[in-house]
Amino acid sequence: MTDKSRLSDEQLDEYLNQIDAVCNEFDQNEPDIAIDRQIIAAAHRELENPNPKAMPVYSWWRRLSLPLYAAATVSFTAFAVHWLWPGSAPTPEKVYMSPVEIEVREPAPQVVEQKHNKRSLPEQKELVMPEQVLTKSEAVLLPKAKTSNDADEEVVLEDSFASASEQDLDEEKALVESIEEKNLIVVTGSRIKREELSEAMTAEDEKRGEKLSFPSEQQWIQQIIALYQSGKIEEAKKEQVKFKQVYPDYPIDELIEPFKS
Amino acid sequence: MDKAVLNDEQLMLEYANGSALAFEQLYQRHKGGLYRYCLRQLRHKSKAEECFQEIWLKLINSRVNYKPTALFTTYLYRIAQNHIIDMARKDNRSGTEVEMEPETIESQGFAEPLEALTREGQHTRLRTTMAKLPIEQKTVLLLKLDAGLSLEEIATVVDCGKETVKSRLRYAVSFLKQQLGEL
Numbered sequence A: 001m002t003d004k005s006r007l008s009d010e011q012l013d014e015y016l017n018q019i020d021a022v023c024n025e026f027d028q029n030e031p032d033i034a035i036d037r038q039i040i041a042a043a044h045r046e047l048e049n050p051n052p053k054a055m056p057v058y059s060w061w062r063r064l065s066l067p068l069y070a071a072a073t074v075s076f077t078a079f080a081v082h083w084l085w086p087g088s089a090p091t092p093e094k095v096y097m098s099p100v101e102i103e104v105r106e107p108a109p110q111v112v113e114q115k116h117n118k119r120s121l122p123e124q125k126e127l128v129m130p131e132q133v134l135t136k137s138e139a140v141l142l143p144k145a146k147t148s149n150d151a152d153e154e155v156v157l158e159d160s161f162a163s164a165s166e167q168d169l170d171e172e173k174a175l176v177e178s179i180e181e182k183n184l185i186v187v188t189g190s191r192i193k194r195e196e197l198s199e200a201m202t203a204e205d206e207k208r209g210e211k212l213s214f215p216s217e218q219q220w221i222q223q224i225i226a227l228y229q230s231g232k233i234e235e236a237k238k239e240q241v242k243f244k245q246v247y248p249d250y251p252i253d254e255l256i257e258p259f260k261s
Numbered sequence B: 001m002d003k004a005v006l007n008d009e010q011l012m013l014e015y016a017n018g019s020a021l022a023f024e025q026l027y028q029r030h031k032g033g034l035y036r037y038c039l040r041q042l043r044h045k046s047k048a049e050e051c052f053q054e055i056w057l058k059l060i061n062s063r064v065n066y067k068p069t070a071l072f073t074t075y076l077y078r079i080a081q082n083h084i085i086d087m088a089r090k091d092n093r094s095g096t097e098v099e100m101e102p103e104t105i106e107s108q109g110f111a112e113p114l115e116a117l118t119r120e121g122q123h124t125r126l127r128t129t130m131a132k133l134p135i136e137q138k139t140v141l142l143l144k145l146d147a148g149l150s151l152e153e154i155a156t157v158v159d160c161g162k163e164t165v166k167s168r169l170r171y172a173v174s175f176l177k178q179q180l181g182e183l
Helices: A002-006 A009-026 A033-048 A060-084 A136-141 A166-181 A194-211 A217-229 A233-246 A252-260 B008-016 B020-042 B045-061 B072-094 B102-106 B113-131 B135-145 B151-158 B162-180
Strands: none
Touching (some): A009 B113, A009 B162, A033 B045, A233 A252, B008 B072, B020 B072, B045 B072, B072 B151, B113 B162, B135 B151
C-alpha cells in the first residue's frame, strides 16, 4: 500500500482517535441482561460444584514416573554389564593367570675357540665352563641369545675364566662331567619340557649358587698378574674388568699397574 | 480486601480462590469491550452472543490454571481470538455466510430518524469499510479500538511482534483514511 509512507505516528494516532470517537459515540452495544445472568450463574456454579475435568489431575503415575524411569535405567544397565558382557566384569583378587610356556629358540651359536688356551683338553676341543652351563631352568629364563636351535650343537658361552689355573680347570672338568651324569642340560635347541625342568630345578639350584661364586680377591689378582706377565694383555684386561664389576671398591688398578709394563 | 482497588489479575486470582464477587467485578469491567469485539469480528449478533458466552465459560473453567504471568486482558482476548478463529473455520466449512444482521443497526435507538441516518451513515460506512480489511489488519484494529489494548498487548494476543502489529495497524488506518477521508 503506497499510503503507508504518508502516515506518521502522530497522524496514525490522530486518525485512530477519530475512529475511536465515532465508535464510542455509536457503538455502545452491551450484552443482554439475560446473558449476564447466565454467565454469572455459571461462575457461581463452578465455585459450588467444580468441574472435575477442569481441575488439575495429580495422578500417582505422574508422581512416580521419574523415580521409576531412573530405577529401570539403573537395573537395565546392571543387567547389561553382568549378563550380556560377563567378560568385562572385574577379576577377583588373588586370581592369577596360568603359567606361560615359553618356547626357547636358538639364535646363532656362540662358540669361542680358544686356540692358545691352557685348558684345552685332549678329548674336548671346546671348553664349556660349568658356571655357564645352563640348567633346564636357566634355559627357560635366559634370553634367546644364549640358546641354540640346532639339536646337534651345544651352546657354549664365552669363558669367563680363561686364565684359570690347572687346578681350577680340573675342578671345572669334574663338574661338567657330574652335570652330564645328572642329565643336566647343556642347552640344546630342542624344546624343554616342563616336567624335566621342574625336576632339575630343585637339585641344581643349590649347586648353582656355589658355581657362580667368584674367586677371592687375592687369588683373582694373582691370576690377572700372571696373565700380564705371560703377555696375554687382552685376556688380562677382560679379567680386570670383570674383577672391577665384582669388587668395585678394590684398588686393583694401582696393584696391577707395575705389572702392565 | 477492597475489591475496587484490585487489578484484573488480582481479581482473577480471587475468583480462582473462590470469590464470586471478584468474578462479577471482572465481568463488569470487560463485558462491553469483549462483546463489541465479538460483534465486529463475527458481524452477526446471535453468533457474537454465543461466542461471548463461550469465551466467558472457557475463562470460568480455566480459573484454576490461570497464572498471572501476563495481563488479564491479553489472557482474555487470546481466548476470544482463538475461539473466533475456530468459529470462522466452522462457518467456512459449513458454507455459512456471516453478515451483519439488520437488528444490529436498528438497535441504536436515535430520536430523530434523519439525524440517525446521517450519523449512522458515517458509522455504518466506517464499519463497512473496516469489514473489507484483511482479517489480520481488522483484528489488530478492533483490539486497539474495542479492547483498548496497547501495541505490546496486541502483539501478545495475536502472537507476533510489536512492529508487525504497528505495520498492520498503519496499513489498516491508511486504507480507512483513503476510503472514508477525514471523519
